[in-house]
Amino acid sequence: MEDNFNKLYEEFLRIAESGDEDAAKKFLADHVNEFPEKTRDEILFAFFEEALLKKADAITGRATMQQQGMDAIALLQKAKKDLENDARIDELQSSLGGGETAV
Amino acid sequence: MALDQYKQRAQEEAAAAAPEKPQEHTLSETLADTEESKLFGEMLRSEGSVGEELATKLGKPEDVKPGDIKDIEERHTKFIERMREAKDMGEKIDKDTIVEMAKGNPFLSQQLKIMKPEQLAQIFKKQLSSIAIKDESRFNGIKKAFDVAQGYRDGQYKKLDEKVEKICSDNKLDVSQFVEIMRNPNANERIELFRKEIKAAYGFKNFITAGLYSVYKAKALDDKGKLKASIDGAMKQMDKHIQGIGAVLGASVELNDEVREAFMREAIGDREPKKSEQSFKEMSSDSMTPKKAQEAWAKEKGSGAYKALTDDTARQTHLDNWKKGREYGAEKEAAEKGGFWAKIAAALIKALFAKEKFDL
Numbered sequence: 001m002e003d004n005f006n007k008l009y010e011e012f013l014r015i016a017e018s019g020d021e022d023a024a025k026k027f028l029a030d031h032v033n034e035f036p037e038k039t040r041d042e043i044l045f046a047f048f049e050e051a052l053l054k055k056a057d058a059i060t061g062r063a064t065m066q067q068q069g070m071d072a073i074a075l076l077q078k079a080k081k082d083l084e085n086d087a088r089i090d091e092l093q094s095s096l097g098g099g100e101t102a103v
Numbered sequence: 104m105a106l107d108q109y110k111q112r113a114q115e116e117a118a119a120a121a122p123e124k125p126q127e128h129t130l131s132e133t134l135a136d137t138e139e140s141k142l143f144g145e146m147l148r149s150e151g152s153v154g155e156e157l158a159t160k161l162g163k164p165e166d167v168k169p170g171d172i173k174d175i176e177e178r179h180t181k182f183i184e185r186m187r188e189a190k191d192m193g194e195k196i197d198k199d200t201i202v203e204m205a206k207g208n209p210f211l212s213q214q215l216k217i218m219k220p221e222q223l224a225q226i227f228k229k230q231l232s233s234i235a236i237k238d239e240s241r242f243n244g245i246k247k248a249f250d251v252a253q254g255y256r257d258g259q260y261k262k263l264d265e266k267v268e269k270i271c272s273d274n275k276l277d278v279s280q281f282v283e284i285m286r287n288p289n290a291n292e293r294i295e296l297f298r299k300e301i302k303a304a305y306g307f308k309n310f311i312t313a314g315l316y317s318v319y320k321a322k323a324l325d326d327k328g329k330l331k332a333s334i335d336g337a338m339k340q341m342d343k344h345i346q347g348i349g350a351v352l353g354a355s356v357e358l359n360d361e362v363r364e365a366f367m368r369e370a371i372g373d374r375e376p377k378k379s380e381q382s383f384k385e386m387s388s389d390s391m392t393p394k395k396a397q398e399a400w401a402k403e404k405g406s407g408a409y410k411a412l413t414d415d416t417a418r419q420t421h422l423d424n425w426k427k428g429r430e431y432g433a434e435k436e437a438a439e440k441g442g443f444w445a446k447i448a449a450a451l452i453k454a455l456f457a458k459e460k461f462d463l
């Protein structure tokens with residue numbers, strides 16, 4: 001299995017040099033078990049680590065986004081409430097015969 | 104005699120009854136353990152020349168001076184700490200963790216067809232120990248991410264979801280456009296449509312700005328003292344903007360895992376692929392080949408230090424050390440550059456130097 005290493009490595013480099021990242025990943029996925037055990041384990045872990053970092057990034061990103069969204073809604077609702085109050089005051093002043101008021 | 108036997112038996116029974124404490128090795132125990140002493144040596148070497156010297160001395164106990172003991176013991180304490188951290192995290196990597204990580208990850212899913220999740224978990228635990236002692240910053244990054252994922256699995260983010268659900272329900276927020284997309288049977292199209300929709304809707308700052316601007320307009324007077332916009336109109340605008348934000352929020356708790364992943368990536372911007380793309384370019388534009396490795400060794404053979412060696416044993420030791428130096432160099436470069444492909448490149452370069460035949 002290990003004697004095959006140079007062949008595998010050169011094939012991998014050929015794909016990498018073509019600039020096709022997805023194909024390089026696919027090559028590793030298809031041939032990972034043909035690499036020496038130590039290398040295989042390091043490649044497998046790199047993929048695990050990538051998946052883990054992405055997942056954590058998505059979880060924290062989603063939580064941040066949710067918090068921002070809720071804050072934004074709260075802010076707009078407050079502005080809306082202020083506007084409603086202003087409208088009521090304006091209406092009241094008009095009914096009391098006051099002049100037009102910029103609230 | 105009988106008393107001695109009694110004492111010994113009593114001690115053995117007491118030891119058996121005592122709660123099991125985690126066994127952490129002393130320096131001499133670490134050195135006696137093949138696997139652990141190898142890792143300790145790697146940690147020392149990863150430090151650079153001082154560590155390398157200490158590691159070499161450990162291989163020849165007669166060279167160890169009294170002053171070295173303190174240095175070695177200090178490093179051993181650090182080594183034990185890192186091993187403990189790796190072990191603690193490793194114990195949490197189980198079958199379920201692997202299955203969870205493989206969701207939406209074609210590479211890991213593919214491996215699960217040929218390897219059991221328990222087997223993968225075992226490999227990852229071993230790798231963790233190695234990373235913990237050789238690359239502290241990488242280990243800390245992995246640990247942090249793992250804690251977040253674990254927290255999610257344990258329901259730590261549930262409260263936030265519930266808060267979002269309540270806001271959506273209180274405000275009767277509509278997520279129908281996302282639900283409509285979910286009906287599309289084609290997964291790729293579904294994610295693509297979803298991304299488009301998110302792009303249009305996400306951008307809370309825009310909603311806030313637009314919302315507050317409509318308030319400003321409703322409050323502002325023109326030069327004749329008339330209101331520039333009607334309050335009713337402004338209220339409608341505000342509702343529209345709240346709906347816009349709410350649709351994204353609602354979708355964040357309504358959708359299934361697959362679309363939720365796409366949603367999160369789209370909403371927050373996927374940083375990792377950009378980094379991955381960069382490390383891929385670096386790897387493919389400047390890769391170590393067997394030919395380059397042979398050229399580097401030929402250059403080393405031309406050095407004065409190598410030429411001064413008088414026998415093959417010394418030359419072989421020089422070659423072994425040179426190869427080790429190349430391997431550490433590859434690891435160091437990966438640690439400095441970061442990114443997925445830098446790690447792959449390091450793994451392959453190390454294998455290349457280990458496998459390649461170099462003439463003395």
